[in-house]
Amino acid sequence: MKIRLVKGGVFPILENKEGEVDSQMLQTGFDVSGTIQGEGKLSGIPSLFIRLAGCNLRCSWKAFDGSLDFCDTPYSSHKLEDFDELDVEEIIAIVKRNLHGIRHIILSGGEPTLQNLGVTKLAQELKKLRLHITMETNGILFFPQLARYIDLFSISPKLRSSEPDKEKISKMDFPIEEVLVDQHKSIRKNLESIQKYINYCHTKDDYYGDHPKAELKRRSDKDFQLKFVISKANEDEEIKQEYLDQLGNWTPEDILLMPLGSSRNFLEKTSHMVAAMAVKNRWQYCPRIHIDLFDNTQYV
Numbered sequence: 001m002k003i004r005l006v007k008g009g010v011f012p013i014l015e016n017k018e019g020e021v022d023s024q025m026l027q028t029g030f031d032v033s034g035t036i037q038g039e040g041k042l043s044g045i046p047s048l049f050i051r052l053a054g055c056n057l058r059c060s061w062k063a064f065d066g067s068l069d070f071c072d073t074p075y076s077s078h079k080l081e082d083f084d085e086l087d088v089e090e091i092i093a094i095v096k097r098n099l100h101g102i103r104h105i106i107l108s109g110g111e112p113t114l115q116n117l118g119v120t121k122l123a124q125e126l127k128k129l130r131l132h133i134t135m136e137t138n139g140i141l142f143f144p145q146l147a148r149y150i151d152l153f154s155i156s157p158k159l160r161s162s163e164p165d166k167e168k169i170s171k172m173d174f175p176i177e178e179v180l181v182d183q184h185k186s187i188r189k190n191l192e193s194i195q196k197y198i199n200y201c202h203t204k205d206d207y208y209g210d211h212p213k214a215e216l217k218r219r220s221d222k223d224f225q226l227k228f229v230i231s232k233a234n235e236d237e238e239i240k241q242e243y244l245d246q247l248g249n250w251t252p253e254d255i256l257l258m259p260l261g262s263s264r265n266f267l268e269k270t271s272h273m274v275a276a277m278a279v280k281n282r283w284q285y286c287p288r289i290h291i292d293l294f295d296n297t298q299y300v
């Protein structure tokens, strides 16, 4: 079964097929991005990334100071020009060669759930290697068969500020088809799907069983986080009204606010405001460690 990845979509790479470090490939000391998980509950953990190609959204933001920022991986979404199609077995072989003690895999994109069948098979094979799997998703689609193999659902629901509009599009250096602009607006929020992810991380209380009074309790083998990108003040109100008031079974520790910005310069403009917003609501501030360390160096 073939899976579509961005070019060089498994990283960091240390060894080629012959077991040698290929000079054309990236040598991963601790000096390039893609070495650690940079965001969320598991930030700082050495990880191997698998970046899927293609996304059903076209995020673009206007920050509070009027500056624009777009999806930080446009080569997996807006600007998908080049990609690799690999068999699950080929991806697993690359992973095995390049683990070198890494125990954490990040399935990212783009949007991994768009390739549900292939990604399910891939996740199943990765689990056979006893690896911890995080899946980064915009939360629009939920597939229980895939969820079965995922340990941490890193869900990033999109706020109104992510919607592309004429002004943003006119300043992009790559075109977005109008149909995808409309699609972004109509599908970006799917509460039902997000609730399914959350519920998948819970099980019924043993004492009450199927009784209607039964409360859900948290499973020890599944976790989730709702990671919101914040571009301007007062977006916490939208998070509460449009999402949290309508979702159940979350705790404040599951709610992460991440400042908009794919460069240190940009992050400086938003991070203090976002940290204050997180503290005010007793949610978590989510730094972007990879940007602190590597700025906006693109690997894949």
Ligand code: SF4
Binding pocket: 055, 056, 057, 058, 059, 071, 072, 073, 076, 077, 078, 109, 110, 111, 138
């Ligand atoms: S959902 Fe994520 S990958 Fe897709 S366009 Fe938005 S930021 Fe980019």
